[in-house]
Amino acid sequence: MDYTWPSVYFAYLFFFLMFALAVFFFVKTARDGYWGKDGEDIKYRMLEDGDQRRTHE
Amino acid sequence: MQEQFSRAESGGAAPGAIIHEDTTVKWFVVSSISYFFIVGIIALIIAAKFVWPDLMGTTAWLTYGRLRPLHVNGMLFGWLLAADMGLTFYIVPRLCGVKIWSEKLGVATGVLWNVIILGAVVSLLLGRNKGFEYGELEMSLSVLVVVAWLMFTANILMTVFQRKYQAMYVSIWYFMGCLLWTAFVYLTGNFATLLATGVNQANLNWMYVHNAVGLIFTPVGLGIAYYFIPRTSNTPLFSHKLSMVGFWSLAFVYVWTGAHHMLHGPISQWLQTIAIAFSLMLLVPVWAVVYNLLITMKGQWHQLRDKVELKFLMSGVVFYLLTCFQGPMHSLRTVNAIVSKTDWIPGHAHMAVLGAFSFFAIAGTYYAAPRVFGKLLHSVALANWSYWMIMIGGLGFFTTLWLGGFWQGWQWNNVSIPFIDTVVALKPIWTVRFISGVMIFVGIVMFAYNIMATVLGPETEAAA
Numbered sequence: 001m002d003y004t005w006p007s008v009y010f011a012y013l014f015f016f017l018m019f020a021l022a023v024f025f026f027v028k029t030a031r032d033g034y035w036g037k038d039g040e041d042i043k044y045r046m047l048e049d050g051d052q053r054r055t056h057e
Numbered sequence: 058m059q060e061q062f063s064r065a066e067s068g069g070a071a072p073g074a075i076i077h078e079d080t081t082v083k084w085f086v087v088s089s090i091s092y093f094f095i096v097g098i099i100a101l102i103i104a105a106k107f108v109w110p111d112l113m114g115t116t117a118w119l120t121y122g123r124l125r126p127l128h129v130n131g132m133l134f135g136w137l138l139a140a141d142m143g144l145t146f147y148i149v150p151r152l153c154g155v156k157i158w159s160e161k162l163g164v165a166t167g168v169l170w171n172v173i174i175l176g177a178v179v180s181l182l183l184g185r186n187k188g189f190e191y192g193e194l195e196m197s198l199s200v201l202v203v204v205a206w207l208m209f210t211a212n213i214l215m216t217v218f219q220r221k222y223q224a225m226y227v228s229i230w231y232f233m234g235c236l237l238w239t240a241f242v243y244l245t246g247n248f249a250t251l252l253a254t255g256v257n258q259a260n261l262n263w264m265y266v267h268n269a270v271g272l273i274f275t276p277v278g279l280g281i282a283y284y285f286i287p288r289t290s291n292t293p294l295f296s297h298k299l300s301m302v303g304f305w306s307l308a309f310v311y312v313w314t315g316a317h318h319m320l321h322g323p324i325s326q327w328l329q330t331i332a333i334a335f336s337l338m339l340l341v342p343v344w345a346v347v348y349n350l351l352i353t354m355k356g357q358w359h360q361l362r363d364k365v366e367l368k369f370l371m372s373g374v375v376f377y378l379l380t381c382f383q384g385p386m387h388s389l390r391t392v393n394a395i396v397s398k399t400d401w402i403p404g405h406a407h408m409a410v411l412g413a414f415s416f417f418a419i420a421g422t423y424y425a426a427p428r429v430f431g432k433l434l435h436s437v438a439l440a441n442w443s444y445w446m447i448m449i450g451g452l453g454f455f456t457t458l459w460l461g462g463f464w465q466g467w468q469w470n471n472v473s474i475p476f477i478d479t480v481v482a483l484k485p486i487w488t489v490r491f492i493s494g495v496m497i498f499v500g501i502v503m504f505a506y507n508i509m510a511t512v513l514g515p516e517t518e519a520a521a
Contacts, residue, residue, distance in 0.1 A: 010245075035298060046228075
């Protein structure tokens with residue numbers, strides 16, 4: 001039994017699945033405001049959300 | 058803002074602060090640098106075998122055919138992916154403002170990952186090999202990789218789902234992309250390829266090989282760079298929107314590029330053309346990332362003088378640019394006719410995996426290890442030495458193989474030159490490659506020793 005074509009279709013199914021998920025999440029980012037006027041706020045917040053080093057530098 | 062501390066540095070922390078246990082991070086940090094050192098020895102031996110082919114005689118488990126897959130798998134999965142997983146466990150909880158979902162599951166993932174890598178060392182030396190590039194691990198170990206990845210994915214996704222903030226920093230997007238893409242790339246490369254035959258099998262294999270770099274190591278590596286460059290330099294990212302452009306363009310175009318390894322081969326012309334077109338389109342996400350990270354450092358370049366993490370990070374960005382410019386260019390049919398299957402390709406691959414992504418991982422380890430263990434870095438001077446050794450050795454390695462690869466390709470395209478003459482002609486190239494490899498290995502030893510001396514060193518006194 002040659003599984004060549006089923007395995008190729010299997011890989012392309014994954015391609016399609018990934019593409020569909022990418023489209024879904026891309027649209028979701030627009031709805032969640034990543035491209036809006038407050039889209040840059042997060043880059044400032046990430047600087048505050050790390051370790052507060054307590055040992056001597 | 059809620060304060061966050063590693064457990065090792067939490068003495069005197071205010072009530073309500075988030076205390077990260079970081080046990081999982083410790084597991085991955087220590088094991089990954091151990092494999093970096095051990096597999097570095099293997100790398101040195103196979104580089105020496107190019108210069109002295111009779112080295113180590115005909116003992117089966119010391120032959121090039123056994124050691125080369127061990128080097129590839131050891132560096133990819135034992136060092137780099139393990140280091141990247143550890144740094145993901147460090148970064149994601151901090152960006153989400155919560156503790157990791159399950160520290161126990163994380164430690165179990167670390168233990169299982171070590172079982173896989175040790176199993177790979179034994180089985181590959183015994184010659185048990187599936188026979189596919191990057192997919193050499195035998196079936197039982199491949200299944201365990203899938204199990205470990207599911208454990209890792211569940212832990213990171215559950216941490217992200219319970220995050221304190223709705224908006225996610227770009228690093229989290231890259232990590233989640235890596236989790237998803239690795240699942241399908243690994244399944245395709247290690248299972249689907251076994252069911253295909255002939256040209257289709259080769260095509261699937263190259264899809265896996267290229268996407269192993271592009272959809273596993275690239276997203277996790279960039280996630281690490283996007284986190285540590287702003288944090289180490291204490292400078293906000295130039296543009297979060299531009300970082301999202303880079304992420305989504307990578308998501309849309311990368312998956313089709315693998316077939317450019319089959320140019321001038323027996324696959325369909327339309328598939329070759331698609332691979333070339335998508336390879337050229339990669340310049341969009343690459344430039345979006347590189348421009349963003351370079352401009353972030355505008356006015357801050359002086360910090361490279363004092364911060365070894367930034368030296369590694371920004372050198373990694375430049376290597377990322379170079380390797381991602383090379384990729385699209387040698388996907389063109391005319392260039393590919395010269396460099397395909399030559400030493401140019403390992404030069405290109407090493408610049409991506411060592412020059413870019415390992416530099417990011419080394420920088421992350423230098424930053425995170427002292428914090429999670431509550432120690433000061435053992436030696437800043439030694440860290441700088443490790444940078445210069447790996448940097449100079451790496452440059453010698455990459456440039457020698459590009460030039461040698463071009464020379465090799467021109468000779469192969471001349472039918473009047475016997476093949477064996479092209480092998481003999483490359484000996485000076487391989488000698489420089491070995492010397493460069495020695496320098497890289499010395500740098501790896503310095504890095505590994507520095508981190509282990511930090512881990513095992515005396516406790517530091519809390520300043521607060």
